[in-house]
Amino acid sequence: MASLDDLKKRISSVKSTQKITKAMKMVAASKLRRAQESAEKGRPYSDKMNNIILNLSNSIADKENSPKLLTGSGEDKVHLCIVMTSDRGLCGGFNTNIIKKAKLYFQKIIEAGKILKIITVGSKGYDQLKRTYKENIIEKISFKETKNTNYFDADKVGKIIISKFEKKEFDICTIFYNQFKNVITQIPQEQQIIPLIATESEGNSSEDNYEFEPEEDEILSNLLPKNISTQIFKAMLENSASEQGSRMSAMDNATRNAGEMVDKLTIQYNRSRQAAITKELIEIISGAESL
Amino acid sequence: MSEQFNLEIVSPEKSFLKKDNVTEVVVPAFEGEMGILKDHISIISFLKPGIVKIISGSEEESFYVDDGIVEFKDNSLSILTSNIFNIKNSDKAKLQEMVKQAEADLADENLNDQKRFIISQKVEVLKSLSLN
Numbered sequence: 001m002a003s004l005d006d007l008k009k010r011i012s013s014v015k016s017t018q019k020i021t022k023a024m025k026m027v028a029a030s031k032l033r034r035a036q037e038s039a040e041k042g043r044p045y046s047d048k049m050n051n052i053i054l055n056l057s058n059s060i061a062d063k064e065n066s067p068k069l070l071t072g073s074g075e076d077k078v079h080l081c082i083v084m085t086s087d088r089g090l091c092g093g094f095n096t097n098i099i100k101k102a103k104l105y106f107q108k109i110i111e112a113g114k115i116l117k118i119i120t121v122g123s124k125g126y127d128q129l130k131r132t133y134k135e136n137i138i139e140k141i142s143f144k145e146t147k148n149t150n151y152f153d154a155d156k157v158g159k160i161i162i163s164k165f166e167k168k169e170f171d172i173c174t175i176f177y178n179q180f181k182n183v184i185t186q187i188p189q190e191q192q193i194i195p196l197i198a199t200e201s202e203g204n205s206s207e208d209n210y211e212f213e214p215e216e217d218e219i220l221s222n223l224l225p226k227n228i229s230t231q232i233f234k235a236m237l238e239n240s241a242s243e244q245g246s247r248m249s250a251m252d253n254a255t256r257n258a259g260e261m262v263d264k265l266t267i268q269y270n271r272s273r274q275a276a277i278t279k280e281l282i283e284i285i286s287g288a289e290s291l
Numbered sequence: 292m293s294e295q296f297n298l299e300i301v302s303p304e305k306s307f308l309k310k311d312n313v314t315e316v317v318v319p320a321f322e323g324e325m326g327i328l329k330d331h332i333s334i335i336s337f338l339k340p341g342i343v344k345i346i347s348g349s350e351e352e353s354f355y356v357d358d359g360i361v362e363f364k365d366n367s368l369s370i371l372t373s374n375i376f377n378i379k380n381s382d383k384a385k386l387q388e389m390v391k392q393a394e395a396d397l398a399d400e401n402l403n404d405q406k407r408f409i410i411s412q413k414v415e416v417l418k419s420l421s422l423n
Contacts, residue, residue, distance in 0.1 A: 038304065038305075041304060041305035041306060042303055042304060042305070044299075044301045044306050045301045045302065045303045045306075045371060046303075048301060048362070048369055048371055049360070049371060051362075052335060052360060052362050052371075055335065056335065150304070151302075151303040151304060151373055154303070155373070209333065210333045210334060210335050210364075211332050211333060211334040211335075212334070212335055212336065213320060213321070213322055213325075213334065213335075213336040214321060214322060214336075219335060219336070219337055219360075222337050223337065223360060226358075226360075226373070230303060233303050
């Protein structure tokens with residue numbers, strides 16, 4: 001049995017761990033609020049963008065000659081997957097969930113005999129994927145230095161993707177990220193961005209007759225690259241909110257566990273202290289009796 | 292009848308400006324400046340770097356935009372842009388830095404004509420701003 005001193009040490013070490021996890025939880029909570037706010041603020045832009053693209057693509061008569069970013073390269077051979085994860089750990093199942101979802105998709109592609117290429121955004125995703133898919137990873141991007149998610153980072157990623165598409169390095173592009181639902185639930189998402197699958201949003205009447213200046217396809221070819229950056233930015237915002245939410249609940253759990261452990265250890269400590277006292281008393285009494 | 296319509300300017304990070312008493316907006320559309328009044332026909336166009344002028348009654352505000360899309364529909368105008376700031380609050384040193392950056396971009400030989408045109412436009416506008 002552990003001596004009293006050992007128990008004391010353990011209790012104090014668990015207590016200090018608890019302090020750390022508690023602090024991390026608080027930090028995550030305040031960061032979560034900010035991340036959620038910016039995710040909400042970013043929504044009108046991507047919604048509007050989506051609407052305009054929808055209107056445009058509906059009014060394009062000549063589908064054959066519309067930009068490649070909308071219709072795809074016409075082939076289905078090389079798949080590019082953008083796996084977006086965080087740069088830091090200690091956030092529960094956040095990264096693992098994305099990776100799991102992505103791996104499932106990877107397997108499907110490989111089984112279908114297609115070529116798989118991966119770009120990882122965020123260092124944790126790279127760490128987890130490099131073991132199995134080292135040859136498939138063509139690029140890793142990380143924004144460790146930037147504190148808050150900003151559009152320029154997303155634009156950088158978007159430009160990389162577009163230049164690769166123009167060089168015909170892939171046919172289909174899918175992004176993986178966590179969608180923030182609430183603090184406890186984050187849903188891993190896969191979203192195809194090239195060719196674009198336009199999602200019909202509510203309250204949008206596509207019957208409008210618009211005037212375009214310049215021509216529709218010219219606007220569209222200008223707009224689509226922007227849309228890709230916007231989609232990535234949206235994914236980044238959702239991701240950062242999810243990361244903080246996930247970290248918050250993970251740290252909450254850790255704090256609670258540490259509390260339980262402290263309670264258990266304290267009981268054990270008290271019992272063994274009492275046992276030691278009783279033992280000493282018995283020794284004294286039986287010593288006195290024998291005289 | 293009032294001559295006012297709604298305006299919303301959004302950037303990726305936030306909703307930048309929202310007004311409902313705008314009487315005229317002049318945007319630097321790709322094929323030239325375009326003034327929009329109430330009951331304009333529905334239109335979608337994209338912007339080149341330039342000045343967006345917003346007139347609401349006797350008030351007038353000017354903003355610099357890098358690029359963007361405008362959509363006008365049912366008397367509400369949306370401008371989507373990735374970089375926008377009010378000219379009044381612009382800071383000279385920052386402007387000069389942007390001019391430098393744009394000029395560096397222009398030096399890239401792999402640009403296509405359209406991009407070259409857009410960037411040279413940007414240099415021009417920024418330069419004239421930083422001089423005032």
